[in-house]
Amino acid sequence: MKKFIIIFCCVIILCVLLCIVDYVMVQNDNNPIFCIKVSDGHFIGLGYSFYLEKNRFTGNQGYDFSVFGITIECTITN
Numbered sequence: 001m002k003k004f005i006i007i008f009c010c011v012i013i014l015c016v017l018l019c020i021v022d023y024v025m026v027q028n029d030n031n032p033i034f035c036i037k038v039s040d041g042h043f044i045g046l047g048y049s050f051y052l053e054k055n056r057f058t059g060n061q062g063y064d065f066s067v068f069g070i071t072i073e074c075t076i077t078n
Contacts, residue, residue: 015046019067026050029061051076 022032022045032050035043041052051064053076062076 019045019048022048022050023065026052026061026063026065 018034022034022043025032031037031052032043032045035045035050037043043050043052048065048067050066053062053064054060055062055077062074064074064076065072
C-alpha cells in the first residue's frame with residue numbers, strides 16, 4: 001500500500017509539472033509541449049487544456065487555460 005501511495009504521488013507531481021511547463025510556454029507565445037493538438041488552436045493535456053487565439057489587430061496570442069473543464073485564466077480579447 002505504501003508503494004502505491006508513493007507512485008500515485010509521483011504521478012500527480014509529474015502531471016502538475018507538465019502543466020506548469022505548458023503554462024509557461026503558452027505565456028511566452030509558444031505552443032504547449034506536452035499537449036495533443038485536437039483542432040486549430042485547441043490543445044489538451046492531462047486534465048488541462050488550452051485554447052489559443054491570435055489577436056488580429058495586435059498580433060499577440062491570447063489563451064484560455066482550463067483545468068478539468070473550469071476556466072482558470074482567459075486572456076483572449078475581441
